[in-house]
Amino acid sequence: MRGISTAPFRLHALVNLNHPNHFLQWGWLSISRSNAIVVGLMVVTFMAAVAIPFPGHGDADQEEVR
Amino acid sequence: MTSTPNATNWTGALRRSAERALPPEKLLPESQPSYVASWIYVFGALTMAALGIIIATGFVLAIMGPTWWHHSSTGHFINSMHLWSVELFFAFMVIHLWGKFFMAAWRGNRVLTWASGVVTFVISIATAFTGYLSQTNYDSQWIATQAKDGINATGGGALFNVLNFGQMLMWHITLLPLGVGILVVLHVLLVRHRGVVPPFAETKDGAK
Numbered sequence: 520m521r522g523i524s525t526a527p528f529r530l531h532a533l534v535n536l537n538h539p540n541h542f543l544q545w546g547w548l549s550i551s552r553s554n555a556i557v558v559g560l561m562v563v564t565f566m567a568a569v570a571i572p573f574p575g576h577g578d579a580d581q582e583e584v585r
Numbered sequence: 586m587t588s589t590p591n592a593t594n595w596t597g598a599l600r601r602s603a604e605r606a607l608p609p610e611k612l613l614p615e616s617q618p619s620y621v622a623s624w625i626y627v628f629g630a631l632t633m634a635a636l637g638i639i640i641a642t643g644f645v646l647a648i649m650g651p652t653w654w655h656h657s658s659t660g661h662f663i664n665s666m667h668l669w670s671v672e673l674f675f676a677f678m679v680i681h682l683w684g685k686f687f688m689a690a691w692r693g694n695r696v697l698t699w700a701s702g703v704v705t706f707v708i709s710i711a712t713a714f715t716g717y718l719s720q721t722n723y724d725s726q727w728i729a730t731q732a733k734d735g736i737n738a739t740g741g742g743a744l745f746n747v748l749n750f751g752q753m754l755m756w757h758i759t760l761l762p763l764g765v766g767i768l769v770v771l772h773v774l775l776v777r778h779r780g781v782v783p784p785f786a787e788t789k790d791g792a793k
Contacts, residue, residue, distance in 0.1 A: 561679060565684070568625045568680065569623075569624075569684075571624055573623050
């Protein structure tokens with residue numbers, strides 16, 4: 520079965536992934552660098568979600584239409 | 586036949602109980618308290634949006650089959666969407682969990698809401714792991730042989746055999762997604778029933 524060709528849009532990976540994983544080690548804790556980056560991005564997203572005001576936030580009304 | 590409000594059959598009792606727990610304006614509200622206007626309250630809905638993509642792409646993968654997802658461009662694309670929506674599903678769900686943990690979302694008689702979320706998280710992990718076993722490639726074979734020792738160490742190898750591809754595929758596409766789906770619906774109904782948990786500052790002012 521023929522699908523839609525993605526050939527014109529193919530790019531090389533932005534980061535070379537063709538090597539064994541790098542691991543970070545702190546005592547008993549061992550985590551791959553890629554997993555550590557993902558966890559770090561999630562923590563940053565969490566902190567941003569708490570810190571950045573939501574559009575429309577601060578209205579005096581107790582009930583706010585979503 | 587006319588029904589009376591005091592009829593004792595189980596369907597009438599169930600309907601009245603459901604109407605008391607979730608009247609239509611509570612089930613499908615048009616507004617939320619002002620404290621819900623925060624980005625941290627968005628991650629539950631984002632998790633469900635990702636789950637919707639997972640289910641939709643999963644349906645397509647089930648219809649078309651492994652040869653298609655391994656050997657056609659569209660198959661690769663849908664397969665990748667299935668994977669990346671799972672990645673986002675877990676990222677959003679964990680951020681949702683962090684937010685609810687730090688605001689102690691089990692307050693105000695919401696312990697069942699919290700517990701249903703925790704159980705959904707655990708079953709989702711099992712669903713994802715059986716997904717790795719269902720790829721039909723060398724990666725899934727490697728993961729199955731590695732997981733075999735772990736499962737055998739628990740004594741569950743005879744019942745839950747990770748080397749049994751048919752069994753793992755069935756768990757992945759029927760039993761576990763059904764469990765996740767039912768629990769997500771229950772979780773959302775509980776949120777509607779008890780309301781969205783307020784921040785600590787609001788409870789001091791009397792909100793519950």
